[in-house]
Amino acid sequence: MNAMTDKLTPPNDIQHSLLRFITAGSVDDGKSTLIGRLLYDSKGIFADQLAAVSRAKHKRTVGDTIDLSLLTDGLEAEREQGITIDVAYRYFATPRRKFIIADTPGHEQYTRNMVTGASTADAVVILVDVSKVKLREDGGVDLLTQTKRHSTIAHLLQIEHVIVAVNKMDLVKYDQEVYERIVAEYRAFAQTLGIKDVTAIPMSALVGDNVVERSEQMPWYQGPTLIELLESLTVYDESHAAPFRFPVQLVARHNGHEANDFRGYMGRIESGNVSVGDKLVVQPSGQEATVKEILTFDGPLQTAVAGQSITLLLDEYLDISRGDVLASAAQPATLLKQVTADVCWLSEEPLDLRRKYWIKHGTRQTSAKVKTIDSLLDINTQERRSADGLKLNDIARISLAVQQPLAADAYADIRATGAFILIDEVTHQTVAAGMIRLDA
Known part of the structure; x- marks a missing residue:
């Protein structure tokens, strides 16, 4: 089995697992159309949604062709202007994996919305419109500033996987040389950022080349389609291995009609795990505590892990309030x-x-x-x-x-x-x- 086949064979632990990813890039690079194509070709939309998009008055395609960008551009202002303004989340699944997609705005004015969508992403698809990049005489290309800005933000937010989707290849007649020049320029820029994992794919989101179905127009490209690559990405959740962190959201008391003095600390475990009997430290006060019970809506637990919302009961009576952090005594913040x-x-x-x-x-x-x-x-x-x-x-x-x-x-x-x-x-x-x- 070759290296490419190995890359496309997900280990058993990510079969059916969830991948969060975003689309990013400059204005009109085709981000919304790409997501629409993913949903359409993977049968991720309902018939009534498709019918509504077909009847849309702000459609930008010719004839009976469906404007797939309207599947995510739901605001009236977005449809009128033909741009994405707010972050749109879409959910779909294939037999191999579940996905949450965030379609983020490309316009510089809405970069704040892109930051919001990127903050929880495992992967980013950076779209580059081949019709917008300037080919230089020295063999290089000039990438758009917003492409660089979104890549920089993705790096600062430590998004693990970066996929460069060189889009609208049909507009340059599927020219391999243009694609390779763009990829070389992006890789050089990514190296200055310190991005290590970059995978490039030539595609046309509008036509569907190399999105879900392999393109017959680019036989020179032997890599995976976008959906194959997304299905194969390994996402390691470091939060489970990190030290225990539990920001207190609410102090829960009994209803006032019971004799016992119930005092629980409610919140979500942001990293690590906790078990009954564990030694904790209350920060910033520095008080030491011991876990007496771990309660959930479904009943008590012996151990709870990152991502779970729980109520902690402690052996000690301590002054703890919202905003405090319960942390591992051995590895405090x-x-x-x-x-x-x-x-x-x-x-x-x-x-x-x-x-x-x-x-x-x-x-x-x-x-x-x-x-x-x-x-x-x-x-x-x-x-x-x-x-x-x-x-x-x-x-x-x-x-x-x-x-x-x-x-x-x-x-x-x-x-x-x-x-x-x-x-x-x-x-x-x-x-x-x-x-x-x-x-x-």
């Missing part, structure tokens, strides 16, 4: 009052270093102030330079001072306790998404 992080600025209002913001980290919300902008990332060159402000879609490394200490981990180690958002105190709008760096 790092307490931070000074935070170094990479942020993507999501607000049309620029950063004001004189103002305070709310920082939302896990279940804790406290006041924060941006002390310094350490460096601003140039999307095209990947070089960092000094800056005295941040505007919409800027990506920068900053230093924050927070009023109450955060029980945090590096984003590279545990996403849930390594991520945060900044909120405007006046408008209550989310202005930035951040990833904590402990080794910066």
Whole structure:
């Protein structure tokens, strides 16, 4: 069995498992059409949905051809303008796997929505429109800035698998040389980012070439179709192996008519596992605790793992409230009052270093102030330079001072306790998404 066949044979543990992936890239690269094609060719849409799309008044195809982009562009404004504005989630399954797709906007104005969709993704499909890239005389090509921006965000969010879908190959008569020049340029850019796992596929989402069905127009391409590749990707959930982290959402008490003093701590396990008898530490107070019981809606458990929502009962009577973190006593989180992080600025209002913001980290919300902008990332060159402000879609490394200490981990180690958002105190709008760096 050759290497390509091995890659397309998923191990038993990912048969029927769930893969979350997003489509990304610039405006009108064909992201919505690609998802529509995936749903259509994999029989992932109902007859009434298909009929509704066929009758749509904003259809952009000729004759009786179905405009597959309308399967995800559900807002009236999206259909009128022919662009994706909000993140659209679609669910479908093949005999080998289940999928959740996030169709994210390509327009620079809606980069904040792309960040939202990418934050939980296992893989990203970066679409490159062959009709938009500029072929240079030196043999290279000029990739669009938004393609680079989305790739940079995907890398910062540590999305494991990157698939480059070179789309609209029918517009260049399926020219192999054009495809190879684009792929070479993207791989060189990905190397500057530090992206390791890049797989490229030539396709036409509109026609269906190499999406679900193999294209007869490109016999020179011997790799997998997009659906074959997505079915084969191995997703390792590191959260189960990480140290235990349990942000407290709610303190549960009995109804007031019982003699026993029931006090449970409710929340979702973000990483690791916990068992009855385990030694924990309450952060940031540092109090030690022992797990007495683990309760769920379906009954008590001896052990619970990442992803489960539970109520923890402790042997000790301690002062614990929403925003605290119950962590492994052997491997606690790092307490931070000074935070170094990479942020993507999501607000049309620029950063004001004189103002305070709310920082939302896990279940804790406290006041924060941006002390310094350490460096601003140039999307095209990947070089960092000094800056005295941040505007919409800027990506920068900053230093924050927070009023109450955060029980945090590096984003590279545990996403849930390594991520945060900044909120405007006046408008209550989310202005930035951040990833904590402990080794910066």
